[in-house]
Amino acid sequence: MHRPPNKFSPPGGFRRADHQIPYLLCDSREKKSLQCLRICKEYSSEVLLQLDPFLNELTSMFEKSKEKGSVWVTLKRSSLKSKLQKRKLSSAGESIEYRCLIRATDAKKTISTSVGAKDHQRFQASYATILKAHMTALKKRERKDRKKSTEAEKKQGTSTTTKPKKL
């Protein structure tokens, strides 16, 4: 199930299995996509960073993508170990330590970092701050026409412009 890269697909292709499709078995369209993927792979190699440099790079990614472009952030659980290492650890009876792998890309470069159980709270807070600071293009619910309906909505949802009224 191979889909050619389009503007919605993540750069570098969807799944790693796609790169393993034998070249000779592909049709011409797939060959072109595989070539694109290979070129993409050559140019965009993933950089693994520490937490704070990652956050700084993420901030600059958001800033660069203000006029046009997207920023993708992917969260995945990973032990950062190969299958062989995992098998060895489990057969030795040791527990595999999992981390949360975070990848961010702006279609030009990819950065990543991994967060363990100890530092995820701190990272969470900084990450939330960055998102809040940069996701400003989203619409805010402002219905000043009907005051009664806004009061009802304030009780249900949370809005940044609400002023809590004393009852």
Added chain:
Amino acid sequence: MVYIVSWDEFVDRSVQLFRADPESTRYVVKYRHCDGKLVLKVTDNKECLKFKTDQAQEAKKMEKLNNIFFTLMARGPDVDLSEVTGKEPMETQPTKKGRGRKQ
């Protein structure tokens, strides 16, 4: 790709999806400032759940979901989420009944 309309349904199904297969489930967030659009995707490479929005309100809810996923992924799928958001706890924790009142 069918987008889920209800936020709560999206959250419940994505947590379920993750707990069913924590190894291959991933959570993707795509933000386009120029369009003012936010798209969330949770997939285990077999099933895909998507949610899109242009509301700032939903971005706040997304932050909570981020916290949920950080906790699930860093600590493990069996983690009790009630400390994160007051969502359904995995294990029923016995409520602490103090012996007498502390004075």
